[in-house]
């Protein structure tokens with residue numbers, strides 16, 4: 001194989017400004033924790049991909065595969081620019097010594113933030129490979145053609161040279177300039193198609209190793225011992241006493257750091273029963289509001305207030321309008337509650353650590369672990385292994401810290417598997433939200449004023465393990481709060497005012513982001529208010545929105561979903577029946593960040609039992625260029641079912657001293673028999689930047705459910721989930 | 734305490750503490766990746782296996798309860814199916830597994846073990862289930878990712894595929 005030097009000698013011209021240097025470093029993660037085995041510099045092509053002698057490529061993706069198919073889609077992006085087929089592409093698990101830091105896998109970021117970086121690196125590699133091939137084949141680059149990594153002179157099958165022959169096993173040593181030409185969307189063949197996900201065969205065959213299956217040699221099984229269900233965030237529960245005799249007879253060790261208590265055992269069942277049986281007396285401050293007083297307390301708090309947006313004169317517009325509505329939302333805490341409780345394995349040595357974790361952000365987790373363990377971050381290797389999906393910041397980091405602390409205390413590798421009650425009871429919940437909307441329309445049915453005021457606390461900054469071990473609880477400053485995205489901005493409204501009331505989270509439950517954070521609540525309030533304006537102006541809800549939306553992309557999803565649902569215009573609640581089971585349909589728009597979502601819901605309400613059955617949900621997403629429309633359809637389906645679950649059933653129950661939703665009976669989710677039919681619509685926009693599609697239709701779907709309930713019953717809802725008791729109370733007025 | 738049972742067609746003897754749930758024996762001592770921990774309470778179905786052809790929650794089944802019985806896990810379903818259908822050799826995947834791939838039905842797939850085991854049990858007993866029968870059979874199995882509609886389609890597809898094979 002030629003190196004750069006003899007290449008230059010033989011060709012006599014330096015056409016390619018990079019060296020074909022040393023053999024590529026090892027592909028797999030190194031066995032010992034320590035420094036990176038390969039380039040992680042985001043400016044280097046080698047950081048992102050490696051071409052192998054057999055003409056295949058490995059793409060180093062910095063996003064966690066969460067079962068959403070993002071790794072397949074990012075491989076499509078790389079394969080598109082390189083003209084490789086999916087069968088020639090693989091990726092590797094995330095590891096702080098192997099894969100680049102693309103930031104955490106949240107905010108539907110994988111495609112949005114990830115694809116430009118991978119596209120640029122692949123395009124740079126292709127340009128370099130074509131220059132090499134040009135020398136080899138004696139033809140200018142613009143006459144070369146590439147198919148499946150085989151380069152030929154256009155129109156001639158021979159001679160040919162493969163990527164593998166040109167650079168297989170060696171480094172590019174090339175910077176990503178950003179100037180290499182990328183394909184125009186019109187030329188796409190792989191992007192925009194829907195190759196099957198690469199992870200499913202192993203997953204259904206029992207060959208996929210989840211974090212729950214990770215093992216290390218010499219490992220102990222660990223469990224945490226905590227009060228059952230978290231107490232108010234601000235005051236750390238204190239251990240009064242530990243009765244070691246309560247687990248006498250079980251081969252285990254009890255380990256402790258501050259109020260962090262755990263057990264480790266050679267056999268898993270011994271760890272499980274020791275954690276179950278160990279008697280610990282806790283001192284807990286009963287300072288939570290409980291479900292009963294939650295929203296009154298939130299509203300009465302001294303809050304930090306911020307005017308997010310103030311345009312025109314909302315007060316005057318409200319005062320002068322013929323149609324004015326107001327709408328409240330009380331949105332509950334909701335749990336991530338992964339189907340498999342989170343699990344992590346840690347091997348903490350005196351001067352280094354290896355951690356196998358389901359974290360969505362390996363680099364972020366490494367930073368936090370450095371603090372928890374008192375080790376420099378560079379001495380900690382974090383390897384991602386997919387667990388059951390969390391859809392946000394659940395207990396992944398907490399379980400990782402728990403494993404690390406127990407390993408440090410035990411001096412052995414430790415696997416911690418959370419029990420169901422740890423997972424449900426110590427989650428960082430999707431936050432409770434209280435919102436007030438006021439909106440007005442003129443006599444012509446145009447929205448003239450819109451005001452939203454919202455109350456919630458911020459996300460928490462300390463995981464339970466660290467907090468119990470001694471770190472003081474703290475809230476994050478930056479957290480998603482009231483924002484224009486779901487609140488009025490899709491409509492053409494001259495007078496708009498949004499206010500965020502930040503509640504101090506110290507007396508509340510832990511909060512963090514849960515798929516489409518706060519959006520379901522925002523839209524539940526906002527889109528009911530808009531629907532009510534349609535009702536007051538005797539307009540059909542679809543047509544009313546059409547009249548008030550200018551942005552063609554919002555109109556695009558709205559119209560797409562209405563057509564898919566065969567929506568026949570008529571005012572809401574105009575077709576109400578007197579029968580025991582009444583039916584309704586509702587429409588709404590909404591988003592999470594940059595994409596556009598529209599939804600229609602069809603449902604039945606049993607007015608005697610209060611039971612709501614959602615029969616069909618339709619969801620449309622415009623996420624710009626849809627790299628893999630099949631994946632997005634699957635994502636829409638998942639979002640619609642989860643929205644049905646969150647709207648009908650999900651609510652974290654707690655009293656003044658702690659959370660009481662500790663399993664699937666006390667925190668029910670949607671079951672098979674309750675699942676609506678779903679229809680997914682992907683609005684493809686080849687010329688638009690790819691944006692997220694993992695959480696962008698939930699807001700619309702949540703509001704569509706509320707609007708369908710109104711259509712069926714003539715009653716507006718102020719609170720979800722729509723449990724039978726709540727529905728009966730609402731119907732009774 | 735030594736317990737002997739048949740696991741995916743092979744006789745196995747394990748040493749476990751009295752009362753150890755079958756799940757921990759399968760995952761830790763026998764290193765299987767099909768049955769998995771979800772709740773330990775019998776509520777979710779993540780840990781399901783077949784015991785003499787009947788779906789059981791291995792988190793709620795003490796290992797001693799399967800003494801002398803035949804335990805089939807996700808890993809053993811293709812062979813179990815082949816034996817039922819008197820096929821010369823097991824297919825690579827049970828028809829339900831194949832149908833889940835064909836429908837791209839699951840997301841994280843953590844629930845897949847229980848869904849597949851339960852659906853395999855259903856189709857062995859009721860080869861042409863109605864939708865209502867499918868829903869009733871599957872209703873004790875939870876999926877957090879919202880895969881129910883696609884799983885329903887996959888089970889229909891698997892039932893049709895089995896008809897063709899038969």
Ligand code: FES
Nearest residue numbers: 771772775778792
């Ligand atoms: S783990 Fe056995 S039913 Fe949930």
Ligand code: FES
Nearest residue numbers: 842844876877878
């Ligand atoms: S696919 Fe994730 S729990 Fe079912």
